[in-house]
Amino acid sequence: MIPELGHYALVLALLVALSQSVLPLYGAARGAGRLMAFADHAALVQFLLLAFAFAALVQSYLVSDFTVVNVVQNSHSMKPLLYKFAGAWGNHEGSLLLWVLMLALFGAGVALFGRNLPASLRARVLAVQALIALGFLAFMLATSNPFLRIFPPPLDGRDLNPLLQDPGLAFHPPLLYLGYVGFSLVFSFAVAALLEGKIDPAWARWVRPWTLIAWTALTAGIALGARWAYYELGWGGWWFWDPVENVSFMPWLAGTALLHCVSVVEKREAFRAWTVLLAILVFSLSLLGTFIVRSGLLTSVHAFAVDPERGVFILALLFIAIGGSLAIFAWRAPALAGGGAFMPVSREGGLLLNNLLLSVACGTVLFGTLYPLFLELITGEVVSVGPQFYNKTFVPLSIPLLVLLGIGPFLPWKRADLSKVLPRLLGAASASLAVAILAAILLGGGPVMAVLFMGLAAWLVLSSLVELAERLRLFKIPLRDSLSRLTGLPRRQWGMTLAHAGLGIAIAGMTASSVWKEEQIKTLQPGESLEIAGYELTLTDVERVTGPNYQAEQANLRVTVEGEEIGLLRPERRFYPVQRMPTTEAAIRITVLGDLYAVLGDTSADPRAGYLLRVYFEPLVIWIWVGTLIMVVGGVLAISARQPQRVAAARRASPQPAE
Amino acid sequence: MLTNTKRLLFILPTLIFLAAAVGFLMGLDPDRDPSAIPSPMIDEPAPQISLPAVEGLDLPGLEPELLKGSPVTVVNLWASWCAPCRIEHPQLMTLAKEPGVRILGIDYKDRADQAVKFLEELGNPFSAVGFDQTGRGGIDWGITGVPETFFLDREGRIRYRHVGPIDADTLENAIMPRLREIAG
Numbered sequence: 001m002i003p004e005l006g007h008y009a010l011v012l013a014l015l016v017a018l019s020q021s022v023l024p025l026y027g028a029a030r031g032a033g034r035l036m037a038f039a040d041h042a043a044l045v046q047f048l049l050l051a052f053a054f055a056a057l058v059q060s061y062l063v064s065d066f067t068v069v070n071v072v073q074n075s076h077s078m079k080p081l082l083y084k085f086a087g088a089w090g091n092h093e094g095s096l097l098l099w100v101l102m103l104a105l106f107g108a109g110v111a112l113f114g115r116n117l118p119a120s121l122r123a124r125v126l127a128v129q130a131l132i133a134l135g136f137l138a139f140m141l142a143t144s145n146p147f148l149r150i151f152p153p154p155l156d157g158r159d160l161n162p163l164l165q166d167p168g169l170a171f172h173p174p175l176l177y178l179g180y181v182g183f184s185l186v187f188s189f190a191v192a193a194l195l196e197g198k199i200d201p202a203w204a205r206w207v208r209p210w211t212l213i214a215w216t217a218l219t220a221g222i223a224l225g226a227r228w229a230y231y232e233l234g235w236g237g238w239w240f241w242d243p244v245e246n247v248s249f250m251p252w253l254a255g256t257a258l259l260h261c262v263s264v265v266e267k268r269e270a271f272r273a274w275t276v277l278l279a280i281l282v283f284s285l286s287l288l289g290t291f292i293v294r295s296g297l298l299t300s301v302h303a304f305a306v307d308p309e310r311g312v313f314i315l316a317l318l319f320i321a322i323g324g325s326l327a328i329f330a331w332r333a334p335a336l337a338g339g340g341a342f343m344p345v346s347r348e349g350g351l352l353l354n355n356l357l358l359s360v361a362c363g364t365v366l367f368g369t370l371y372p373l374f375l376e377l378i379t380g381e382v383v384s385v386g387p388q389f390y391n392k393t394f395v396p397l398s399i400p401l402l403v404l405l406g407i408g409p410f411l412p413w414k415r416a417d418l419s420k421v422l423p424r425l426l427g428a429a430s431a432s433l434a435v436a437i438l439a440a441i442l443l444g445g446g447p448v449m450a451v452l453f454m455g456l457a458a459w460l461v462l463s464s465l466v467e468l469a470e471r472l473r474l475f476k477i478p479l480r481d482s483l484s485r486l487t488g489l490p491r492r493q494w495g496m497t498l499a500h501a502g503l504g505i506a507i508a509g510m511t512a513s514s515v516w517k518e519e520q521i522k523t524l525q526p527g528e529s530l531e532i533a534g535y536e537l538t539l540t541d542v543e544r545v546t547g548p549n550y551q552a553e554q555a556n557l558r559v560t561v562e563g564e565e566i567g568l569l570r571p572e573r574r575f576y577p578v579q580r581m582p583t584t585e586a587a588i589r590i591t592v593l594g595d596l597y598a599v600l601g602d603t604s605a606d607p608r609a610g611y612l613l614r615v616y617f618e619p620l621v622i623w624i625w626v627g628t629l630i631m632v633v634g635g636v637l638a639i640s641a642r643q644p645q646r647v648a649a650a651r652r653a654s655p656q657p658a659e
Numbered sequence: 660m661l662t663n664t665k666r667l668l669f670i671l672p673t674l675i676f677l678a679a680a681v682g683f684l685m686g687l688d689p690d691r692d693p694s695a696i697p698s699p700m701i702d703e704p705a706p707q708i709s710l711p712a713v714e715g716l717d718l719p720g721l722e723p724e725l726l727k728g729s730p731v732t733v734v735n736l737w738a739s740w741c742a743p744c745r746i747e748h749p750q751l752m753t754l755a756k757e758p759g760v761r762i763l764g765i766d767y768k769d770r771a772d773q774a775v776k777f778l779e780e781l782g783n784p785f786s787a788v789g790f791d792q793t794g795r796g797g798i799d800w801g802i803t804g805v806p807e808t809f810f811l812d813r814e815g816r817i818r819y820r821h822v823g824p825i826d827a828d829t830l831e832n833a834i835m836p837r838l839r840e841i842a843g
Contacts, residue, residue, distance in 0.1 A: 277672060284676075295687060311687040319680055326673040334669050370679070377685050580746050580824065609768060 003068050006056025007147040010097075013049040013104070014137040016042050020107075020130035024123035028195075036123035040111040043126050046133065047108035050101045054088075057097060057146050061088045067153040070094060070146045076159035076578055078549040086170040087160045092294060092310075093146035095173055099290070100136050102174075102181035103129065106210070110185065117206060124192035125185070132184055135317040143310045159549065159578035168228035176221030176248060180286035182214025183251060186258070187283035190276045191325050194332040199276060204266035207279070209639055211262055212495075215255045216635030222248050223628035234584035234599045236517070236616040238624065239510075241390050246369045247289030250362050254282040257358035260351050268340035268413060270348055273333045274355070280329060284322040285362075291318055292369075343415035350408040350416075357401040364393040395449070402456045402507070405500060406463030424470070428462035443516045443619065450515040453507060460504025464497050495638025499631045506627025512620035513594075521601075523610040533617035535596055536560045537569065542600075542611055550574045552585070555600045555611060559589065571600040571613075594619040705734065705815050706799040710789025714771040716778065721763060721789025721796075727815035730759035730842040734809040735785075736802055738769045739777035744806045747824035748781045754830070755784035759842055764788040767797050767805050810834075812841050 020042035027035025060068045061084045064077045074091045075084055083090075089098040107129045114122050140146075189207045193199045225248065230238040239245060258278045264271045295311030342348035368385045375381055406428065410421045436455030440446060469475075471489065472482040522530045529538035540556045557569040572585035589596040594617055601612030705726045712720035719725075726732055735751060737744040755762050764785040766774045771790065778785075791797060800809065803822055810819040818841045825834060 273669075281672075291683070312684075315680065315683050315687065318683075322676050323673065323680065326676055330670040330673050334666060370682075373686050374682055377682055575742050580743060580826070582743070 002056050002059055003065065003147040003149065006053040006060075007145065009049045009053040009056070010137060010141060010145075010147070013046050013053065013100075014134065014141060016046045016049065017130045017134040017137055020046060021127045021134055024127040028120040028123045028127070031120070033119065036119050039123045039126035039130075042130070043104070043107040043111040046130070047101075047104040050097070050104045054097055054101045057094055058085060058088045060147075061085065064157065066155070066157055067149050067151070068146075069148045069150045072150060072154055072157045074160050075157040076549060077156055079159060079165070080548055082167065082170060083160055083165045087164075089173055090160055090164045090169055093140070093144045095177070096136065096140050096144055096294075097146055098174065099177050099181060100133055100140065102177050103133050103136070103184055106182060106185040107133070114206070121192055121196055121203075124195050125188045128188035128191045129185065132188070132321065135320065139310075139313050139317060143313055156578075159576065162550065162574065162576040162579055162581050162583045163232060165549075166228060166232050168224055168232070172221060172224040172228055174221075175217050175224060179214050179216075179218025179221050179255075180248075180251060180289065182210060182217055183255060183279075183283040183286050185210045186214065186279045187325065190279035191328060194276060194328050197332060197335065199265065199272045199336055201266045201269060204262050204275070208259075208262050208266065211255065211259050212635055212639045215252070215259055216632055216639065218248070218252050218255060219628060219635060220632045222252060223625065223632070227625060230621070231586055231588060232583075234586045236519070236586075236597050236599075236614075236618060238513070238621070241368070241385075241387050243369050244289075244293055246365050247285070247292050250365050250369075251282050251285045251289065253358050253362035253365065254278060254285055257355045257362070258282050260358075261355050264348055264351050268342065268348060270340045270342065271352070271355075273336040276333060276336065277329055278355070278359075280322075280325045284318075284325075285366075287318050287321060291315060340414075342413070345411070345418055346416045347408070347411045347413045350404060350411045353404055354401065354408065357397065357404070361394055361397045361401065364397065365390070368393070399452070399456065402460060405503075406459050409464075409467045409496065409500070425463060425466065428459065428466045431462050432456070432459035439512075443512065446515050450511055453511040457504045457508035457511065460507065461501045464501040464504070468497050491637045491641040495634040495641070498634030498637065502627045502630030502632075502634060504627070505630060506624050509620040509623030509625075509627060513618045513624070516619045518617040520615045521612070522615075523612050525610045528610075530613070530615065532615050533594070533596075534561060535617070537596075537598065537613075537615060539611060539613065545572070547574065549578065550576045550583075553600065555598075555613065557587070557598055557613075559596065569596065569598045571598045573600045590622055592622060595621045701820065702816055702818065705809065705811055705817050706796075708789075708796055708799050710765065710791050710796050713766055713774050713788050713790045715775045716771070716788060718783070718785060719787045721765060721787055725761075725763060725787055726811055728813065729761035730813055731761070731838050732811040732815070733760060733762045734765065734800070734811065735762060736765045736767050736791075736797060736800065736805050736807045738767045738805050739773040740769065741767075741805045743824040745777075745781070746826065747806050748784075750825045750827060750830045751784040752782050754834075757838065760838065761786055765791050765796050765800070767791050767802075768794045810837060810841055812843075 020039055023035045024039035024042075027033070027038070057070070059065075060071050061075055062081075064071065064075060064084065066072050070091065070093050074094070075087050079087065087094075089095045107126055110117075110122065110125055110129070114125075117125070186207055189203070189210070193203055222245075225245070226238040229240070229245075230236070258275065261271045261275045261278060265275050291311070291314045295314055340348075368389050371385055372383050375383060407421065407425065410416075410424060432455045435458035436451050439454035440451045471493065472485045474482045518533050520530050520532045524530065524539040526539050526541050529536050531537075536559070538558045538560065540558055542553055542555045545552050545554050552572045552574040554570050554572045557571070558565060559567045559569055567589055569587040569589060571587040574583045574585060575581070576583065584599050584601075587598045597616040597618055599614045601614055707723040707726075708721070709723065710721040712718060726734070733751075733754060737747075751762060754760055762784050764787070766788055768791065774788075774790075789796060797805075800807075806824050808821045808825060809817050810821075812818050819837045821829070821834065
């Protein structure tokens, strides 16, 4: 009964989406207030219907209703409760429902909190949002219905892919989707603005918080995904330039560019056509990601089960959404040219360069992701693009971006004088140089590029701190006055400082853990030991353990430093009988300076052969997670910032050195 | 007034997207298999190595001449300690009953008495088994783990490789069509 109700709710949501897209668009064109106002009610109803459908699916998972095909294919009665819950979106159909639910959530958000928007703009935004929902609901009902029944029901389910049985699954996809889908609203705002023919600072003020929400969620989602890969896949890495990782990274790069140029529209009314194009592209890249993950176009460890029919359907959706919006852009955007004039060296000029570099970086990732596909289609040659490609393109491209990132916040709008700005950064620059040299000495040399990036990481943190100190007029006025300025600092300002400094911390972690990683592979007998990075690991014994839905071999490794025991590492090798799949559970000892990471490899039944152990020492890995967390906190602070009008008033009250 | 070049600039994103969309549509061809990473071993002669017989097992060891001659020769790398091999075994027993198929085994990093017990318990699909105690054979065949299975044609060339256990479904839908293709 419950699955049928969920199914009906989906059908109703489809009908509501249809009317929510058609009536308000017509009303906005005719200036009919009632038709426009219909969008608000429809958006709320649609959210409630989809929330109900989603709850129905979760319920089917929680009670292990094996009359539902989706539950049979992805669940098992013995599965721990958390994974029954999270398993509802650990598959193609369920994740699609979550996707559409998020879409409706953002629509409802505009209906509830967008009261200050002009009626026609709000109606058009909600109508475009409903058009996207319409496409995806039709896709779901036609090819991917999560509520299909099966008869006769099997006794038990086929269980969830063991790699996905991880607490990260509960949070990683919802945050990622919150990011992807959040950009749908920015897209809707862009298309609505093109239809309205009006893009002004007010538009930018309305778009900015939604862009920030999407960006913050995407940042958190990507970081969680990297963390999941780090401890679950057992290779000791956190990023593999896999197509599915790339398709989440591209919207992030483009979204970061968007976040910066929206503020130019807000302050100076420049870059309007570019901002609208970027808003369309960010969501197009999100859609492209959805398409790639679900169509089997490219191969990836994360991809869902493949069905060519679904691929054609999503491609048709892509064609309408991206092709349609770009066509509207080609038609209406030429009227948007112009805006405030500025000199090349200025805040605007800096942000233009920022956007250019981020777009090119995003373009290289797109090229690397799609190149194998297009090469295969044209020449029939099969290749795969690995990290070497990105190390030679993306990594060098990010150097000027990171250098600029430290300078940008010091540049005033309209025109800047570099001879006045650069001396203020001299301290930060020389300190960064010192950090780079120190890193090279401490970590025992290394490639020039790695040392450079350690310096750049320090540069981001230090220049952000200098900028903050200047705002507080630290050491120029009494400390107490500086402190009172600290508490009075606008949250938006905090957002920028934290995001920039957090990125610096994360880059230090990324660089150190990729370049100065140590690795040991050794077959050990109980009682034998191996040494890595000053640690001595002794295999005491290996025992068999039984989990709720798996069996495992667990190695006990005693960790000692100079003979003194500091802990125990227990890597496991699990076997999930239902999915007939082995997984490794790495054991990780986390410290600020680096992680000790142990994996139990293939073992043979012959005790004489010993146990294969792979052990890594990964410097500064935790900095990646801390850095991204700081960026997310910055995003949250900026989202919670007061209304722009009041911020503007506060800005006038406190003189700021840079503006 | 906008110049034509400027107007073209605004149409450019649409044009680029359309070109990409055509590529995506072609990429959705159901005959395309994006996960087929070409193995350097495919269409190459199988490694010519000899491995001794498993002690206590009444079967010959592996010799290079055994890799040729049969319409299809299947080389399966397995071990008694490998749990997925246990799951795969019934499918090998089915394969062994196919006419024109010869199955050779390579017992990878195993103990002879355990291997004998494994085959006594689950049945023997192999006509010869090489004992690869050091794992040297596995390196020559370029395996990523056990089980792994290679399919050779009459000339002893590797025509297909399957990584991981062959379950009933894979046997029916992926392996059997390949066998017919290789046997010609």
